[in-house]
Amino acid sequence: MSPALHIPGCSPTALSQRSDRGFLAGESACFDSFSSISLSPFKSLNKTKGSFLSLRAVVRSTVTSSAMELDISLSPRVNSVKPSKTVAITDQATALVQAGVPVIRLAAGEPDFDTPSVISEAGINAIRDGYTRYTPNAGTMELRTAICHKLKEENGLSYTPDQIVVSNGAKQSILQVVLAVCAPGDEVVIPAPYWVSYPEMARLADATPVIVPTQISQNFLLDPKQLEAKLSEKSRLLILCSPSNPTGSVYPKELLQEIAEIVARFPRLLVVSDEIYEHIIYSPASHTSFASLPGMWERTLTVNGFSKAFAMTGWRLGYVAGPKHFVAACGKIQSQSTSGACSISQKAAVAALGMGKAGGVAVSTMVKAFRERRDFLINGFKELEGVKISDPQGAFYLFLDFSSYYGSEAEGFGIIDGSESLCCYLLDKAQVALVPGDAFGDDNCIRISYAAALSTLQEAMEKIKNAIIKLKSPLSV
Numbered sequence: 263m264s265p266a267l268h269i270p271g272c273s274p275t276a277l278s279q280r281s282d283r284g285f286l287a288g289e290s291a292c293f294d295s296f297s298s299i300s301l302s303p304f305k306s307l308n309k310t311k312g313s314f315l316s317l318r319a320v321v322r323s324t325v326t327s328s329a330m331e332l333d334i335s336l337s338p339r340v341n342s343v344k345p346s347k348t349v350a351i352t353d354q355a356t357a358l359v360q361a362g363v364p365v366i367r368l369a370a371g372e373p374d375f376d377t378p379s380v381i382s383e384a385g386i387n388a389i390r391d392g393y394t395r396y397t398p399n400a401g402t403m404e405l406r407t408a409i410c411h412k413l414k415e416e417n418g419l420s421y422t423p424d425q426i427v428v429s430n431g432a433k434q435s436i437l438q439v440v441l442a443v444c445a446p447g448d449e450v451v452i453p454a455p456y457w458v459s460y461p462e463m464a465r466l467a468d469a470t471p472v473i474v475p476t477q478i479s480q481n482f483l484l485d486p487k488q489l490e491a492k493l494s495e496k497s498r499l500l501i502l503c504s505p506s507n508p509t510g511s512v513y514p515k516e517l518l519q520e521i522a523e524i525v526a527r528f529p530r531l532l533v534v535s536d537e538i539y540e541h542i543i544y545s546p547a548s549h550t551s552f553a554s555l556p557g558m559w560e561r562t563l564t565v566n567g568f569s570k571a572f573a574m575t576g577w578r579l580g581y582v583a584g585p586k587h588f589v590a591a592c593g594k595i596q597s598q599s600t601s602g603a604c605s606i607s608q609k610a611a612v613a614a615l616g617m618g619k620a621g622g623v624a625v626s627t628m629v630k631a632f633r634e635r636r637d638f639l640i641n642g643f644k645e646l647e648g649v650k651i652s653d654p655q656g657a658f659y660l661f662l663d664f665s666s667y668y669g670s671e672a673e674g675f676g677i678i679d680g681s682e683s684l685c686c687y688l689l690d691k692a693q694v695a696l697v698p699g700d701a702f703g704d705d706n707c708i709r710i711s712y713a714a715a716l717s718t719l720q721e722a723m724e725k726i727k728n729a730i731i732k733l734k735s736p737l738s739v
Contacts, residue, residue: 343462347701351685355695366694366714366722371507371659373573373713375631377610378624381572384613388606397602400593401428401581405608408615409581416619417551419564421583427593428603428611432538432567432580435592437463439534439563439582440499442591444469448498453484454703455661457507457536461703469498473703478663481652482509486520493524497531502552505539508702508709509661510636510654512543515550522555532588533562538580539657541571541620544633547655553584563588568607570657571625572614577607632658635712635719642723646730658713661699665706670733678733681705691732692725 352370359365376382388394400406406423413419429435440463444450449472450464461471474492476482489500502521504513513521525531535552543549553562567580582592596602617624639660643649648666670678675691678684681698685708688694699707712719 339466339468342465346458346462348458348697351695351697355689358695364693365689366718366725368711368714368719368722369695369697369709371570371657371711371713372575373570373628373658374715375573375628377573377577378614378617380617380624381574381610381613385577385606385610388609393605393609395605397605397608399427399597399602400424401426401603402605402608405612405615406581408612409583412615413551413564413583417564418554419551419559419583425586425589426581426583427589427596428579428581428608429592429596430578430580430600430603431569432536432565433459434596434600435565435567435580435582436460436501436534436536437466438592438595439565439584439588440464440467440469441595442588443532444498447496449494449496451489451492451497451500452703453482453489453502455482455506455508455699455707456501456703457503458701460501464499470496472497475703478650478652478661478707482506482511482661483513483517484521486517486524489521490524493528493531495528495530497528499532499534500525501534501536503536503539504549505543505547505654505656507539507657508659508697508699509652510657510659511652512547512549512655515548518550518552519555522552522558525561526557531561533558535562535564537564537566538570540566541625542629542632542658543656544629544636544654549656560585563592568611568614571621571628573628574607574610574614577604577610579603579607579611631716632712635714635716636660638716639710639712639719639723642727646727658711660710660712661702661704661707662710663706664708667730667733672733681708684708688726688729692722692729694722694725 348369348371352367355365355367355369359367403423405428406426409426409428410421410423413421427435427438429438436459440450444464444467446468448469450460450469451472451474452460452464454473454475456473461473464471472492474484474488476484484502502513505511525533533552537549537551540549551564553559553564563582563584565580565582568574568577569580582589614621620626636654636658640651643651643660643662648664650663652661654660664681664684667684668678668680672678672687672691675687676683678687681700685696685698688696697709699705699709702709
């Protein structure tokens with residue numbers, strides 16, 4: 263085994279100095295010290311250069327002091343938003359690997375498969391054919407028509423092309439929905455654990471995120487009674503994600519029907535149905551689009567895309583479908599920000615939708631591999647005392663409760679006091695990068711992405727087990 267990686271920012275002292283800034287203040291304490299691996303290219307200057315630069319510094323200082331001080335304050339809206347932990351951890355882990363540290367990266371929600379060849383060829387042909395100019399803001403008619411066909415055939419949803427807006431990823435689509443329908447003082451209702459960006463999107467719209475907790479014993483599915491207790495006349499948007507990131511939970515149709523009945527009692531309440539993991543689902547579970555339920559089409563904005571199921575993360579393409587009034591508002595925002603999505607990606611997306619229902623054989627092959635990986639990890643973590651495991655039926659994440667180990671002391675590290683310090687400990691001692699559950703609204707858990715080769719997961723599992731068993735015996739659960 264490789265020697266343990268010591269990261270100064272992961273020390274107990276560094277962790278105790280985080281104060282209330284959270285796991286990230288721009289970057290995580292346990293990931294920012296990797297920069298010390300790199301050496302400055304400007305170690306010294308000769309005496310002549312040093313004197314010259316010192317003289318210039320004096321002149322610059324004199325001029326600056328006589329000028330008015332520059333206002334470098336930021337918008338309160340920006341200051342209210344936290345950076346994405348998943349993005350930051352992924353970037354830092356990648357930097358560590360590039361610096362020669364053998365970190366196993368299980369933080370990012372990105373399939374390890376290549377984009378299916380038929381999709382890639384469509385993109386290549388688009389370039390060769392000179393299809394490299396701007397497209398209509400809402401997306402090409404060809405792609406929007408194909409999306410309408412897909413939604414009709416696979417989801418039982420009827421839309422016309424003017425009820426579709428294609429964007430640079432599902433994330434952009436969701437943000438545009440939130441900005442389009444929320445006013446200051448509105449509330450965005452979000453079940454927890456949640457995807458890290460949902461609450462921050464609400465804050466960007468000057469709306470208030472209202473969190474509804476769920477329980478691992480219920481596979482992190484929303485309790486309708488708890489939902490209703492959180493709703494009020496201020497409730498403007500409910501965000502549902504099925505299959506879920508980070509839990510892998512899939513909402514059964516019966517539960518969605520109960521939720522729909524509650525939603526129907528609140529005239530202002532709309533629903534964002536994030537269905538980006540729709541095709542990554544394990545039988546006997548099945549997917550139900552919220553907009554297909556009685557009375558919900560008029561209230562629902564369905565968001566989907568191509569990143570996950572088709573392994574097209576870098577192609578940056580998603581879409582929103584819904585009533586024209588709302589979708590046109592999303593298009594207006596997009597017209598003044600990014601404008602239309604990449605023309606080449608849109609050609610590739612048409613090919614993706616032509617691969618057959620649910621992506622055909624190529625996607626089903628990926629899903630089969632994801633299921634095998636899921637089963638391996640679940641069986642492995644069952645061997646660790648005190649770890650609570652939900653029953654993920656979709657996506658490619660495990661959201662595991664390690665809270666029984668909190669309070670344990672790690673030799674040479676210190677006390678494990680939550681998901682942040684546990685992830686720092688596992689990075690330090692096991693060289694495995696994971697995401698702390700507090701990023702998703704549940705500090706009891708950590709998220710593991712199994713969008714990696716089985717051999718990689720086997721190595722990671724061994725390292726995690728070796729690190730965990732070095733902790734003192736877990737508390738009784």
